[in-house]
Amino acid sequence: MKIGIITITYNSHEVMAGFLNSLFSQTYTDWHLYVYDNSSEHSVEALLSEYGRPDAYDYVALAHNYGFAVANNLAIRHAISDGCDAVLLINNDTIFQPSLIQGLVESSYEQNAKIIAPKMLHYPEENLIWYGGGYFDPKQALKNIHIGMGSVDDGRFDTPSWHDFAPMCCALIIKDVFEQIGYLDENYFIYYEDVDWMYRAKQQGIKVWYAGNLNLYHKVSSLTGGSKSRFTVYHSTKSKIYFIHKFYKGMSRYYWLVRYFFSLFAGLVIKRYDYREVKVKLQAFVVSKDTKVKYNKKILLYSDSLVFGGHEQMMLHIISSLLKIFDHSLVLVCNKQNKKLIAAASLISNSRLSISLTSVKSKYGQSVRAFFQPIDVFSLVMRLRAINPDLVLVAQGDIELGSKMLLACRLIKKQVYSYIPGAFLPSELKLPLVSIRDFFSRIIYKIPDGFITINNKFLAQLKLLTDNKPVYVLENFVQEPMSSEIRSLDLKLVTIGVVGALTKRKNQRFIIDWLTKTKFKNVRVIFFGEGEDFGVLSALVQKNHLSGRVKFAGLVQEKDVVYRQIDLLVIPSIVEGVPLVMLEAAIRRVPILATDLVGVSDFLSKEMLFAVNDISDFENKLECLIQDHKQLSRMIENNYQKVMSNNLQSSFMVKLEHIFNEILSK
Structure with missing residues (x-):
């Protein structure tokens, strides 16, 4: 099992040496380190080079401090694209025993576990538990509870067992889990991004194997100024309020928000908080309530093509990638005669994807037909109202294909984007009846709210055809093959x-x-x-x-x-x-x-x-x-x-x- 070890740095130069010493002492050797730096004043790249193992790590310096979730997501995708079977998300303010990674990998195999975490202790105290297993407490708005926190490490927490939560201070995660539940929610700058992700894993029935026989020592809050620092108080509060907004609906959401609000003043009375701390928490409360949840949207992807070519394949890649990146629900609406597209889409095994079949299809001269086939258009209107998506993406091999769905979206003012590989008019394609087809095609180009295309030159052409509507470039991608030897051409054959x-x-x-x-x-x-x-x-x-x-x-x-x-x-x-x-x-x-x-x-x-x-x-x-x-x-x-x-x-x-x-x- 190849492990991608991921650590995010931000002015971590003072703690990095202990982490690297522990890492390069590991008995398990099939790993690669990914260091993503959130625009630190003090880079750790020079420190990495001192170990003389340039092939063992990738160091990526980000242009800005994007926060923990964004940097981790970038690094996770980097590791998976490099062929890693699992990632170890680990803080660099940690030190650990030489057998840690070996033990985590063995636990994965022995227990068929997809998330594995060790026992974590405070440092420098060393004998005080920080994490001895964990769960979500429904009586405290799903607060993540660290079992044994602050207790003496006297053997009570050594027994491996299944749990619901582990902090991403150190967690080995099999790559398939990201495909199933998505990546970290990037609305969290720091704090609660791991709570959010682990709770989504719990919702999908994925549990954490707590390897209590393995030890890791954590210099808790060493990089954020401690639990009472303004930074920690502000961001932990902001993230907690966002978490409540995301996972609670209706009256239960208001209950927890009101309860949290009044707990601040109760904390003042019993002197749990001082005035400065309450002021910071209130500021975070106000900011967080306006944070828009990115997840739980519904996207409808549409294709009425009867062929299964490269553009349809790329649309399926978009679907599978969206399922990995986000928590959105996706609905693929396609023509029931396109058996190959239906079969390929059915292979995308994810509960958040549904497939809906239609008899609507694109035919010869579709740019003209679309305006004179009201039954088809209104059947799509009814389908849109039933599904009620937040966004419609229409896959169009050219502007004529899928045009009936564009008209349906325009009729009910539904946000719609075109995914189109080029910017052509029928006259450029040397098609019959070009004058009338060009006329209607120019109208259709102005219907979508924007476009996604595959080349910068097509971007410029689409801008001209669409009165400068938003156009994004998303190049096609291919999987890297196992081998690719250079070919030569031989006159013999x-x-x-x-x-x-x-x-x-x-x-x-x-x-x-x-x-x-x-x-x-x-x-x-x-x-x-x-x-x-x-x-x-x-x-x-x-x-x-x-x-x-x-x-x-x-x-x-x-x-x-x-x-x-x-x-x-x-x-x-x-x-x-x-x-x-x-x-x-x-x-x-x-x-x-x-x-x-x-x-x-x-x-x-x-x-x-x-x-x-x-x-x-x-x-x-x-x-x-x-x-x-x-x-x-x-x-x-x-x-x-x-x-x-x-x-x-x-x-x-x-x-x-x-x-x-x-x-x-x-």
């Missing part, structure tokens, strides 16, 4: 792969036409995908006697199976955004040759681009790729590095969280 739905836009016919004329006779082609043009394309292959050189493989879900079979990916499309298949090939170091389109040309060098439907240009570019092995290797490596820098899941999730925080706060 070249296998070209064309991956995508068999449609006129994907333009597979161009490749068949080229095969009938090319001088390269040792080339074969595999078409991966399904679609409406299969009959036409297969007939064309038969007519030109190309059956021995062309294979229709159908839809292959396993990406590595696709790219192991080919030497070159060709993208002959008439129109594209930023093709997912291009990124999939690039991260596997597969050569690419594609049409010179906006989203594609931003990624590929000119040597890998050819003019749309230009057989001569395609032939010349292919010949150059085959003959110049050194240049081809350089271009392949350049493509690979671009994907690694911009198109991995970790950066995708950070941007997605930022985008939805902004949209939902409007």
Whole structure:
């Protein structure tokens, strides 16, 4: 089990040495340290370098002090994207025995536990319990209770057992838990973020294994000035009030808020608090009551597409990522004929996702049809009223697709955003009846409250088409494969792969036409995908006697199976955004040759681009790729590095969280 050890620093230079000495003395060795620094005046990076283990840690200096929850979330995603099976969230004002991590990992295996915490003692006292197990007290507004706090460590708290709560001062958490319940609520700057998260775990039936046979020593409040400091009093109060707002509703919420308010004055009378402390608590009380809870929203994601292509796959990635990041409830509404989309969505196992099927679908000339199909539009209005989402996100391969849902949202003034891979008009796509379709498409572009697109050039184009409405860029992402050796092209035999739905836009016919004329006779082609043009394309292959050189493989879900079979990916499309298949090939170091389109040309060098439907240009570019092995290797490596820098899941999730925080706060 690979462990990502996560510690958040803020002027921690005075306590860090003891923590690092304990860490680098561990008997368990399969770990990597992630130090995220909240803009400290005194960096600990130099101290880390003294241990001579640069491969053992990542140090990330944040530009601002974002607080404990934000920094932890960033580090957790970093660790999981690096392949860690679990994360150990641990304070750096701690010291611990050499067998701590080994013991936590063994407890995880032995008890099949997903959250494991050791016994925690005060330091420097060493014999006083700080945490000996924990639970939530419903008689104190779900206050987190540390069992044994302040008691002498005399063996009473050594017995391992199941509990409901553990502080994130030290907690080993299996990565699957974050997928199930989400990350830390970033409304907490410090304090109660762990209480909130652990309570959500309890709600999902996940318990904490208390490993009482393992010891950790905690220099309690050493970095925040002590329990009576203004910082501690203010932020602990603010966080507690927010916690009550979040988890209590109706009269029970008012009961606990009123009770807390009067407890301040009672505390003055019995001299539990002084006037300064009460003043600070009241200030925090006032600020916290206006804090908007980010969670428990409802988002409807809509697609009436009949195909399951790259854009639909990315929409599912958005769904699964939102479930990991937030506690929102999601509803996917899709066409009942899109069996592949339904099957793929059903694999996302989460109680906060529901799937609703509709008979509404997009057809030829949908930008015009949308305005003359009131039954479909009003059926979507009724569905919107029944679900009552806070936000609707419509996945649109182009502006015509999904336009009926946009109209339905406009009719009842429901906030709606378009998730669209490009900014095209029907005339740019060389479609029939372009004048009337362009007219209605321009109207549809002005309906959404904003857009999410996949490329900065499309952002600029959307701004022009939409009267400068909000536009966010969320680049497609791909999973990093197990291996990706650089390919070379061999004149003896070249296998070209064309991956995508068999449609006129994907333009597979161009490749068949080229095969009938090319001088390269040792080339074969595999078409991966399904679609409406299969009959036409297969007939064309038969007519030109190309059956021995062309294979229709159908839809292959396993990406590595696709790219192991080919030497070159060709993208002959008439129109594209930023093709997912291009990124999939690039991260596997597969050569690419594609049409010179906006989203594609931003990624590929000119040597890998050819003019749309230009057989001569395609032939010349292919010949150059085959003959110049050194240049081809350089271009392949350049493509690979671009994907690694911009198109991995970790950066995708950070941007997605930022985008939805902004949209939902409007």
